[in-house]
Amino acid sequence: MLSLIEKAETGHELNREELLCLLSDASNLQEITAAADRVRHEYVGDEVHLRGLIEFSNICKNNCCYCGLRRDNTEIHRYRLDEDTIFKLAEYAVTQMGLKTIVLQSGEDMWFNSQRMCALIGRIKTLDAALTLSVGEKSAEEYLAYKQAGCDRFLLRIETTDKILYKRHDPGMSWKRRRECLNDIRRSGMEVGSGCLVGLPGQTLESLADDILFFKQINADMVGIGPFIPHPDTPLRNAEKGNFDLSLKVMALTRLLLPDINIPATTAMETLASNGQTKALQSGANVIMPNVTLNECRKYYELYPGKSVTNCSSDKSLAKLRAKISSIGRSVATDKGFRKRQNNLQIETLSVIMPSNKN
Ligand code: SF4
Numbered sequence: 521m522l523s524l525i526e527k528a529e530t531g532h533e534l535n536r537e538e539l540l541c542l543l544s545d546a547s548n549l550q551e552i553t554a555a556a557d558r559v560r561h562e563y564v565g566d567e568v569h570l571r572g573l574i575e576f577s578n579i580c581k582n583n584c585c586y587c588g589l590r591r592d593n594t595e596i597h598r599y600r601l602d603e604d605t606i607f608k609l610a611e612y613a614v615t616q617m618g619l620k621t622i623v624l625q626s627g628e629d630m631w632f633n634s635q636r637m638c639a640l641i642g643r644i645k646t647l648d649a650a651l652t653l654s655v656g657e658k659s660a661e662e663y664l665a666y667k668q669a670g671c672d673r674f675l676l677r678i679e680t681t682d683k684i685l686y687k688r689h690d691p692g693m694s695w696k697r698r699r700e701c702l703n704d705i706r707r708s709g710m711e712v713g714s715g716c717l718v719g720l721p722g723q724t725l726e727s728l729a730d731d732i733l734f735f736k737q738i739n740a741d742m743v744g745i746g747p748f749i750p751h752p753d754t755p756l757r758n759a760e761k762g763n764f765d766l767s768l769k770v771m772a773l774t775r776l777l778l779p780d781i782n783i784p785a786t787t788a789m790e791t792l793a794s795n796g797q798t799k800a801l802q803s804g805a806n807v808i809m810p811n812v813t814l815n816e817c818r819k820y821y822e823l824y825p826g827k828s829v830t831n832c833s834s835d836k837s838l839a840k841l842r843a844k845i846s847s848i849g850r851s852v853a854t855d856k857g858f859r860k861r862q863n864n865l866q867i868e869t870l871s872v873i874m875p876s877n878k879n
Pocket residue numbers: 580581582583584587588589590591626627628656
């Protein structure tokens with residue numbers, strides 16, 4: 521077991537069986553997270569990048585079974601921020617809070633067509649900050665338009681590489697289409713972010729091993745991993761929640777295989793375990809996404825219940841976050857936090873055949 525961890529730490533390669541072996545044994549968590557922490561230190565340093573998250577619309581045309589924003593959830597109050605409000609939030613985050621990246625996230629809200637989105641991107645790019653979008657599946661032309669308008673990065677979680685599981689939990693959506701979107705994002709020239717849920721009902725360790733290999737194969741620039749947390753107003757309300765330690769291990773293994781990428785300590789980690797984000801930072805993560813959304817809207821952006829919010833809307837909360845980061849011997853980064861590639865992996869070889877994909 522230790523030789524496998526050493527192999528991952530030094531060579532950054534593991535095959536499916538080796539990943540499965542590490543995932544199957546709960547007793548090796550500490551060794552794996554410690555190795556991931558060393559690799560994080562060596563490749564991306566001790567700085568933590570803060571990305572200001574603006575959740576600008578909770579309207580979504582999709583119906584993912586694990587998500588509180590799903591179309592059929594009538595219990596939720598829907599909101600959509602206008603362009604001026606979004607810009608003011610971004611401006612405040614950059615000029616007053618000193619954040620270097622803005623992340624605009626929403627459900628798949630069709631009101632924000634390409635023209636509106638590009639106008640918003642152009643406006644935000646007048647601020648001296650990097651911009652990440654997380655707004656779902658779009659056409660290749662739209663991704664290209666976002667890039668041309670100035671967008672730097674795009675996040676689209678694959679959620680799971682298991683096609684059967686995807687079909688079950690994402691009704692009406694197509695895994696193949698989602699996969700094509702990731703190709704289109706790459707071709708647009710934006711950095712590519714992806715990620716998965718850990719603990720989806722029916723998920724196996726084999727499929728988690730495939731998820732990690734998938735991130736490696738698409739050479740993702742950012743990977744966000746979060747435990748599944750059941751939402752009471754979804755079909756999965758009675759399902760068991762994901763396991764924190766397993767989520768941490770999947771994240772740590774991702775760091776070992778993709779040493780130079782950006783990995784957030786996700787809010788789902790903090791929601792599931794006290795000090796979850798700090799533990800994630802000590803297990804391979806190097807990014808935190810503090811929430812700069814309007815206070816009155818935050819409670820309605822409920823992807824899962826009890827969502828922990830890393831607040832960054834006041835000097836006091838920012839100071840607290842900085843103190844948390846320095847308490848573990850880390851510092852807040854002062855640059856925009858693009859991936860600094862340490863390898864020459866081919867990023868165009870994207871036609872991946874996943875072993876678990878049966879249809
Ligand atoms: S996971 Fe995303 S696409 Fe699916 S319902 Fe939630 S916001 Fe919509």
